[in-house]
Amino acid sequence: MVNFTLTFPAGFLWGAATAAHQVEGGSPPNTWAAWEQMPGRIHQNQRAGLACDWWGGRYAEDFDRAAALGHNAHRFSVEWSRIEPERGKFNAEAIAHYADMIAALRARHMEPLLTLHHFTDPLWIAGQGGWLNPDTAHRFARFAQIVAEELGGGVTMWCTVNEPMVYAMQGYLLGRFRPGEGSLGRALRVAEGLLRGHAAAYAAIKEVQPDAQIGLAKHQLSLLARRPSWLHGPARNLLRHVFNRALVEALLTGELRFLRRTVAVPEARGTLDWIGLNTYYRFVAGFNLLRPRQAFIEQTRPRHGLLGPAGTGEIWPEGVFEQIRWLAERTGKPIYVTEHGVPDADDALRPLVLVRGLRSVWDALNYNFPVKGYFHWTLADNFEWTEGYDPRFRFGLFACDPQTQVRTPRRSAELYGEVCAANALTMDMVRRYLPDEADALFPGVPVQRAVTLRPRS
Ligand code: FCB
Numbered sequence: 001m002v003n004f005t006l007t008f009p010a011g012f013l014w015g016a017a018t019a020a021h022q023v024e025g026g027s028p029p030n031t032w033a034a035w036e037q038m039p040g041r042i043h044q045n046q047r048a049g050l051a052c053d054w055w056g057g058r059y060a061e062d063f064d065r066a067a068a069l070g071h072n073a074h075r076f077s078v079e080w081s082r083i084e085p086e087r088g089k090f091n092a093e094a095i096a097h098y099a100d101m102i103a104a105l106r107a108r109h110m111e112p113l114l115t116l117h118h119f120t121d122p123l124w125i126a127g128q129g130g131w132l133n134p135d136t137a138h139r140f141a142r143f144a145q146i147v148a149e150e151l152g153g154g155v156t157m158w159c160t161v162n163e164p165m166v167y168a169m170q171g172y173l174l175g176r177f178r179p180g181e182g183s184l185g186r187a188l189r190v191a192e193g194l195l196r197g198h199a200a201a202y203a204a205i206k207e208v209q210p211d212a213q214i215g216l217a218k219h220q221l222s223l224l225a226r227r228p229s230w231l232h233g234p235a236r237n238l239l240r241h242v243f244n245r246a247l248v249e250a251l252l253t254g255e256l257r258f259l260r261r262t263v264a265v266p267e268a269r270g271t272l273d274w275i276g277l278n279t280y281y282r283f284v285a286g287f288n289l290l291r292p293r294q295a296f297i298e299q300t301r302p303r304h305g306l307l308g309p310a311g312t313g314e315i316w317p318e319g320v321f322e323q324i325r326w327l328a329e330r331t332g333k334p335i336y337v338t339e340h341g342v343p344d345a346d347d348a349l350r351p352l353v354l355v356r357g358l359r360s361v362w363d364a365l366n367y368n369f370p371v372k373g374y375f376h377w378t379l380a381d382n383f384e385w386t387e388g389y390d391p392r393f394r395f396g397l398f399a400c401d402p403q404t405q406v407r408t409p410r411r412s413a414e415l416y417g418e419v420c421a422a423n424a425l426t427m428d429m430v431r432r433y434l435p436d437e438a439d440a441l442f443p444g445v446p447v448q449r450a451v452t453l454r455p456r457s
Contacts, residue, residue, distance in 0.1 A: 002442055006362040006425045013111055013373025014420035015073035016066060016397060017339050019118035019162065020082075022382040023059075025051035025402075030081035030120040031130075032385075035178040046388030050402055052380050055097070058405065060104050062379055065398065065407065067108035069417030074105055075338055075375045077115035077162070078151075081122035084143050095150045102154035113336070113375070114155045115217065116144055116201060117194075118162040119177065119385065126178070131168075131193030132186065141200035148208035158212055159276055159338065160201045163219040164194035165243050173294065176386050184293055188242075188258045195250055195268050202271035217276035217338040218327070220244045222319035224302060226286030235297045236285040242295075244326075248275070252331060259295060274372070275331055276338030279323050281313035306353075308343060309392040315342055315349065317356035321363050328369035335370060337361060341377035343384075345394040350412040351433045355441065358425050376416060380407055 020028075025048060027033045036047040052058060066074060082094040105112045117140065125136055144160070161167075171177040172187035181187075198216050205212045221243055225236035242258055250256040254269030282305070288298035301307055305314040317340070324335055342353040354376070364371050381396035383389065389402060397413035400406070415433045419425050431438045 001439075002427055002444055004427050004442065006359065008362065008423050009365065010423070011372075012423060013073035013113075013336065013375075014423075015071040015075060015110065015113075015373070015375045016379035017075035017375040017377050018054075018077070018379055018382070019115065020054075020077045020079040021048060021051075021118070021120045022378075022384070023052040023076075023380070024055040024079065025049060025053050026055040028079050028081045028120075029085050029123050030079065031123065031126045031178045032120045034123060034126075041178075041180070042386055043388035043390040046383075048383040050405070051383045052400055052402070053405055054101075059101055062398075062407070063104050063108050063110065065409075065413075066379060067110060069397075069413060070419075070421035071110055071417075072420070073111040073113060073373060073375070074379075075113040075115065075159070076101070077118040077159075078147060079120065080117065080125075080140075080143055081120065083147065084122060085124075087124050087139070090146055095147075098147075098151055099154070102151060106154055111157065112155050113157040113159060113338070113373075114147075114151065115159040115162050116140075116147060117160065117197070119167055130179075131190045131197065134193070134196070136193060137196040137200045140197040141204040144201035145204040145208060148205045148212070152205075152209045152212070156209070156211065156213055158205055158214045160198040160205075160214060160216050161194050162217045162338075163278060164191055164198070164216070164247060166219045167194065169243070170386075182293060184295060188261070191247060191258075192256055192263055192265065195247055195256060195265055198251075199265065199268040199271045203267070213273045215272055215274040215276050215333070215336070217278050218244075218248060219278045219339075220319070220323040220327075221299075221313075222279070222282035222316050222322055223299075224282065224284045226284050226300070232286035235287045238295065239285045239297050239299065244323075245330075248327065248330060272331065272333055274334040274336060275327050276336050277320070277323050277327060278339035278377070279319045279337075280315065280340065280342070281308060282316035282319055283313040306349065312343070315353060317353050318360055320357050320360035324361070324364040324369050324371060325367070328364070328371075333370075334372045335364075336372055337374045339375060339377040341395045343393045343395050345381075345391050345399070347410040347412050350410065351415050352437060354412055354416055354419075355425065355430055355434060358419060359441075362425065 168187045168191040172181045223236050226232040251272045254266040256263045283299045302314045340357050344350045378395045380398040380400035381394040384393040387393040399408040
């Protein structure tokens with residue numbers, strides 16, 4: 001029987017991740033609140049409503065919960081449309097609200113990681129063509145500068161943009177986010193706009209705070225090739241390049257290479273102090289001649305494994321290791337897991353996903369990949385974009401009922417809390433939370449296999 005302790009480095013950041021629109025409530029003047037008004041866009045036409053009522057002040061009690069569970073950091077986002085509801089008009093009350101939130105984190109000894117853009121845009125930005133308009137990158141940089149000036153006293157960890165490829169693809173190719181379009185060309189131009197926005201915001205924040213640590217959160221998909229792989233392997237590679245890699249490479253080289261189009265984005269080169277990894281699922285990729293819009297590439301669910309709810313892929317915590325490895329080898333930058341989690345209202349899978357995900361992080365550390373922190377998605381159930389409050393998409397360590405605002409800890413909250421408090425994952429924890437799986441997950445001590453030495457001639 002093994003009895004290990006997987007210890008994490010001193011100073012490792014442990015926390016949860018949230019996004020303004022998903023937790024704040026109170027209908028800000030942004031694109032998502034507008035999208036929610038359109039029939040047929042969100043699960044059962046739901047609206048974010050009160051969400052977790054963080055705009056009403058309930059962030060404080062949720063930070064208490066996180067702190068009590070040993071979290072020493074928290075990733076959250078500020079809502080651009082509240083801070084700048086009209087072009088060039090900055091709202092002091094909104095800024096004060098976020099200053100209070102940051103002070104509340106500091107008071108609980110939790111390091112804030114502040115995201116500037118998490119899927120929502122002010123309506124006036126949408127009105128000027130959103131990220132297809134080159135001016136938007138400049139407006140975003142101006143916003144970033146104001147936020148850095150006003151809130152930079154309490155923040156040194158900045159995430160400019162959350163999941164630029166998801167924003168671009170969901171909104172402009174797959175039509176699930178606003179504006180609901182279906183054009184690969186426009187999706188790629190939006191991704192380029194976000195990359196320029198990131199670069200401009202990076203420069204603007206550094207002006208204000210030279211020692212700021214600035215990165216972005218990149219969603220990475222684990223991808224298998226459909227069989228036969230001699231036929232479909234290139235489809236997997238193409239999807240992997242466009243979705244996972246092109247933008248990351250542009251941050252290093254200043255060239256954004258999508259399919260046959262290469263665009264010079266020299267301002268993006270070197271604008272990365274760290275990189276954030278968001279990862280959840282594994283898919284199978286292959287060619288399908290009926291999908292001309294998507295460059296004839298199709299992404300499907302594997303047949304086996306731990307399948308997530310419809311529309312998602314296989315839940316694949318080992319992807320955390322795979323993606324850290326690529327990001328670390330390619331960028332050489334410090335890495336934060338800025339999101340990882342599982343939709344699971346009953347908490348039947350989450351302990352397993354947590355243990356496998358954290359083991360992946362620990363494995364990566366043992367390869368000397370510079371992982372600096374882990375932020376579980378998410379603290380409490382919240383408004384899950386197109387899925388709204390669909391019970392199949394509850395990602396919280398805490399259950400949260402948006403009507404009653406009652407929070408209930410899931411067992412995973414306690415398991416994760418033990419890990420955070422100990423800065424380690426132990427076999428004893430695994431046995432208590434996963435009695436049936438523990439021994440299969442961590443079979444005995446590895447045995448050295450015999451190695452036959454061949455005499456050298
Ligand atoms: C990520 C998003 C986050 C949440 C999780 C489940 O792609 O960044 O807001 O929706 O998925």
